[in-house]
Amino acid sequence: MVGTQAKQPAEPEMLGWDNRDLLQVRDLTVDFVTPRGLARAVDHVSMTVAAGEVFGLAGESGCGKSTVANAIMRLIKSPGLISGGQLLYKGRDIMALDDEKLRRYRWSEVSMVFQSAMNALNPVMSLGDQLCDAIRAHEPVTKKQAMERAAQLFDLVGIASARLKSFPHELSGGMRQRSVIAMALALKPSLVIMDEPTTALDVVVQRDILQQIEDLQAKLGFSILFITHDLSLLVEFSTRLAIMYAGHIVELAPASELFGNPKHPYTVGLMNSFPSIKGEKRQLQGIPGTLPDLVNTPPGCRFAPRCSHVMGRCVVADPLLREVSPGHWVECYLYDEVGVQ
Amino acid sequence: MQMPDETQAPSDLVMDVRHLCKYFPLSGGLPFGLGAGPRNIHAVDDVSFTLRRGQIIALVGESGSGKSTIARVLVGLYPATSGQVLFHGQNVAKLRGRRALLKYRSRVQMVFQDPFGSLNPVKTVAHHIQRPLSIHKRSSAGHSSTGNTVVELLRVVGLTPPEEIAKKYPHQLSGGQRQRVSFARALAVNPEVILADEPISMLDVSIRMGILNLMAGLRTERNLSYLYITHDIASARYLADDTIVLYAGQAMEQSPSEELMAKPMHPYTQLLLSAVPDPSTGLAKKRIEARGAIPTVINPEPGCRFANRCPHVMPVCRTTTPQLISVSPGHLVRCHLYGAAAA
Numbered sequence: 001m002v003g004t005q006a007k008q009p010a011e012p013e014m015l016g017w018d019n020r021d022l023l024q025v026r027d028l029t030v031d032f033v034t035p036r037g038l039a040r041a042v043d044h045v046s047m048t049v050a051a052g053e054v055f056g057l058a059g060e061s062g063c064g065k066s067t068v069a070n071a072i073m074r075l076i077k078s079p080g081l082i083s084g085g086q087l088l089y090k091g092r093d094i095m096a097l098d099d100e101k102l103r104r105y106r107w108s109e110v111s112m113v114f115q116s117a118m119n120a121l122n123p124v125m126s127l128g129d130q131l132c133d134a135i136r137a138h139e140p141v142t143k144k145q146a147m148e149r150a151a152q153l154f155d156l157v158g159i160a161s162a163r164l165k166s167f168p169h170e171l172s173g174g175m176r177q178r179s180v181i182a183m184a185l186a187l188k189p190s191l192v193i194m195d196e197p198t199t200a201l202d203v204v205v206q207r208d209i210l211q212q213i214e215d216l217q218a219k220l221g222f223s224i225l226f227i228t229h230d231l232s233l234l235v236e237f238s239t240r241l242a243i244m245y246a247g248h249i250v251e252l253a254p255a256s257e258l259f260g261n262p263k264h265p266y267t268v269g270l271m272n273s274f275p276s277i278k279g280e281k282r283q284l285q286g287i288p289g290t291l292p293d294l295v296n297t298p299p300g301c302r303f304a305p306r307c308s309h310v311m312g313r314c315v316v317a318d319p320l321l322r323e324v325s326p327g328h329w330v331e332c333y334l335y336d337e338v339g340v341q
Numbered sequence: 342m343q344m345p346d347e348t349q350a351p352s353d354l355v356m357d358v359r360h361l362c363k364y365f366p367l368s369g370g371l372p373f374g375l376g377a378g379p380r381n382i383h384a385v386d387d388v389s390f391t392l393r394r395g396q397i398i399a400l401v402g403e404s405g406s407g408k409s410t411i412a413r414v415l416v417g418l419y420p421a422t423s424g425q426v427l428f429h430g431q432n433v434a435k436l437r438g439r440r441a442l443l444k445y446r447s448r449v450q451m452v453f454q455d456p457f458g459s460l461n462p463v464k465t466v467a468h469h470i471q472r473p474l475s476i477h478k479r480s481s482a483g484h485s486s487t488g489n490t491v492v493e494l495l496r497v498v499g500l501t502p503p504e505e506i507a508k509k510y511p512h513q514l515s516g517g518q519r520q521r522v523s524f525a526r527a528l529a530v531n532p533e534v535i536l537a538d539e540p541i542s543m544l545d546v547s548i549r550m551g552i553l554n555l556m557a558g559l560r561t562e563r564n565l566s567y568l569y570i571t572h573d574i575a576s577a578r579y580l581a582d583d584t585i586v587l588y589a590g591q592a593m594e595q596s597p598s599e600e601l602m603a604k605p606m607h608p609y610t611q612l613l614l615s616a617v618p619d620p621s622t623g624l625a626k627k628r629i630e631a632r633g634a635i636p637t638v639i640n641p642e643p644g645c646r647f648a649n650r651c652p653h654v655m656p657v658c659r660t661t662t663p664q665l666i667s668v669s670p671g672h673l674v675r676c677h678l679y680g681a682a683a684a
Contacts, residue, residue, distance in 0.1 A: 060545035061516075172634050173404075202403035202572060205634060207616035229546055233618040273546045275553075275579035277602050277617055284579065286550030290515040 022090060022191055022223050023049040023072065023110075029084035030067050030076060039294040041067045043247040044085070046321070049191060054217065054224045056238030056255065058231045058270075062291050063244040065227045069193045072225070073112055074102060090190075108138050108187040115196035117176035121168040127154075127179050128164030134186050153182040158212060174205040181213065185220070193225045198233075210237060232274050235259045240327070243267050246292050246302040249321060253328040263330040265307045301332070309334055354429075355533055355566050356392040356415070356449075361385055361424035363410050367639065383638040384410045386590040387424070389665075390583075392534065395560060397567040399577035399598065401613070402587035405635040408570045411587075412536045415568070416451050417442065447477045450527035454539035456519035460511040466522050467491050467507040473529040494525040499555060517548035524555065528563075538570045553580050574613055578602050583671075586610045589638050589646040592665065596672040606674040608651045645677065653678055 030042040042064040049055045059065045070076050072087060074094060087094040089109065097105055114120040122130055131150035132143060141149070151161035157178040168176055177197060184192050194213070198206040214237070217224060226238055234241050235255050242252040243266065251264040262268045269287035289306035292298075300315040301307070307314065314333055321331040364381035385407040392398055400408040413419045415426055417433060426433040428445060436442055453459040460469055470491045488507075495503035498521040511519055520540060527535050537556065541549040557580060559565050569581050577584045578598045585595040586609065594607040605611045638646060645651070648658040657677050665673045666680070 060547060174634060202634070203574075204403065204612060204616045207618075230618065231546070236618055269547060273550050275550075275575040276619060277575045277578055277614055278619065281578065281599070283554075284550045285554070287547035288551065290517065290548070291545075 020050050021048040022051045022053075023225070024088040025068065025072070025085070026088070027085035028068065028071055028082070028087065030064070030071055031081055031083045033079040033081070034295060037295045040247055040297065041080070041294060042071065045244075045247070045249050046085075047242055047249060047252065049223050049225055051190070052217075052221055052223055053240065054226055054238040056234035056241030057225060057227045057244060058229065058234050058241060059244035060229055060291070062246075062294070064247040065244050066195055068244075069112065069195050069225065069227055072193060073106060073110065104138065107134065107184075107189065109189055110191045110193065111184040111187065111189040113177075113180050113184045113192060113194040113197045115199055117173065117180045117200075118168060120180050121176060123168055126165055126167055127171075131164070131179075131183055131186060134183055138187050149186070150182075153186055154179070156185070156216065157182045173201055174209060177201060177209060178212070181209075181216075185216065185222075188220070189222060191223045191225065193227070195227045196229070197226075199228065199230070206233075231270050243270070246294065246297075248302060248331060249329075250303065250331045251329065252321070257325075257328055261328075263324060263328070263335055264303075264332050265309050265334070266303050269306075353393050354391055355394055355396075356568075357425075357427040357430075358388065358390050358392075358411075358415070359425045359427065361388045361411065361414060361426065362422045363407075363414050363419060364422045380639055383590050383641055385414070386638070386641075388585075388587070388590075388592050389424075390585060390592075390595065392566050392568060394533070394566055395564045396583070397556075397560060397569055397581040399569045399571060399581035399584045400587060401571055401574050401577050401584055403572055403613075403635055405589070405637065406587040407590040408587050409538055410590075412451065412538050412568060412570055415536055416446065416449055443477060447473075447530040448532055449534045449536065450530065450532040452520075452523045452527050452535060452537045452540050455543055456516050456523060457511070457543075459523055460519055462511050464510070465507065466495070466509050466511070466514070469522060469526050470494055470507075470529050473526060477530045490529070491525075494528055495522075497528065497559075498522070498525045499551070500525070515548075516544050517551060520544060520552055521555065524552075524559070528559070532565070534566045534568070536568045536570070539572070540569075541576065542572065549576070556580060574602075575617055575619075586613065589635050591646060591675060592673070593647065593676070594672075594674050595665070600669075600672055604672075606668055606672070606679060607647075607676050608653050608678075609647045612650075645675075 025045060025047050028042055028045045029040065031038045031040050045068060057065045057068065067076070071082055072094070076082055082095065089105065094105065128147060128150050131153060132146040135141065135146040135149055136143070147164070150164055154161045154164060159175055159178055163171070171179065198209055201209065213224070226234065228234055235258065238255050240252070240254050241258055242249045243264065244250070245266050251258065251262070251267045258267065262271055266287070272284050273286045275284060287306055292302050292305065298315070300317060301319055304310045304314040311333060319331050319333045319336060321329050322336060324330050324335045363385040364383050367380040367382060388411060390398060400411060402408045410419065414421050421434060428448065433445060436445055471487055474487055474490060491507050492503040495506050500506045500518060500521050514522065541552050544552065553576060556567060560567065569577065571577055581598050583595065584598040584601045586593050586607065588609050594601065594605070594610045601610065602614065605614055636646065643662045644660060645658040645663050648654050651658065655677060663675045663677050665675045668674050668679050
């Protein structure tokens, strides 16, 4: 392992893990082999998704949020590798699943909605056939029974079942995304990972689909791991949320707490990057600078070069993720009374 | 927002767009013109606005609203079907000859959405900025002065150290840096107007404000005018003096930005604003009811294009196309709800 740090991972118990937790990510570390060396895309990330929760994971491109999702689905392929940590689903180790168990775990336990519905759907198969495929790959039902299920699923997401005969290109972007959501729900999973599900859509369609996801979640009770770069949307939509920067979770808190009382300078910077349509018009700065190189990362906090509160020790050693108030975790020396060498 | 007939110092008026229409003919149907006759997509239908020196106008709309088509007509990439684009009083469609077109294009520059697609991957940053200089013969002096201009432009757009950046290739830059190069390239010919087509939509959120602030700064320093095309109505409020809300090719509402956000009149503007995620009020969830999407308008019947989605729809909306009417100074709305208010 390259770039191992003298970093004490937070104890699982400290993060309040218990049996209600559906998914536990413990110290997940993912590296990518590049010609210049290992790029650490995810660095000791720990989080949990509780049953029935909408857990938001926010961050900019390259922060590792999609890599976390792919690791949970065990979709990390060469040149990427999971070089450390544990992934537990209902207490079972995902990394230890054999091929057959993995096949059943994917989609019937944890399913995924990808950003680009056009790429997630097969362009030369009708939507009905694609849904039936997914259902029949996992359950011993006849084509006719599967088609009935598919019609119910389309009904659930508000598409006329006559559309089952349609091909992806015949639908609007919003309808395609709805049918991908229908497909993700086909096998009644306990957890649905949504990776930027509404990013490519217009704002009105986005709002409509989010409302629908919320209704479905209330009705069916699945958990959602919702990944997006749009923090303002997550604050509205999720129960708890984590902010990722350069492979680290820098802040994790209940959504209302994070919005009302952001701690990490990066989170504060992100909050100051969204112009509002209401209230006093104020000058917004965004965050100067660019993302760090993930290969040969210098020691210390990865946000230090862009941080306006940078101190001497920030560039010496990594801060730890600490609980600053109940349920509110921050990885920053500003909130570190004890002090760590 | 000024109507074309309003009094305005002529030198102050840079662009005057009058009743601009752009239709795209559809192929297909029966051969030899049999059947229903020519079918046209009405991508832009009767859009009028004026752009003054130093003014920023935002064109806001969802995909398919016609906002990019307007920009492309303005720079002359598409001919207008009808209507006029006047640049300092001169009809852009009547420009003939390479010299006249070159001159116009050096006055009106465009910045595109995709900072990856709009730069040549095998050319350095310096090359991208030198090209417009040599094409438009801005640097009659030797190569060294071109080099100075490049460095100066890079400094203006906030790329430091400029000497280093000039030698880099696009893949060595981040998205935000690339978009700054696009602005430096546009500024190279010292334009009066920049048409910025979704310049921040593909950038990470933390660097978007940097680009908007750069645009605002250039406006102040150089008295530039912008047409800022966006789907993000909140950024329109942040940057633009005036905002035009487009729906299915028509301007539904145009107004000073602050007034538009504070007092949206058109039901579509109200819908658009209610759909914006807003963390400051977002925790109290508000639901919207607006199924459907922007229609593709092919040979439209008279009537309002938003009627099928409008919560306030009246019989007249389906039979008569509403006209833009003035509801208060500079605030225009295309909606029958305000018909009685038309003076």
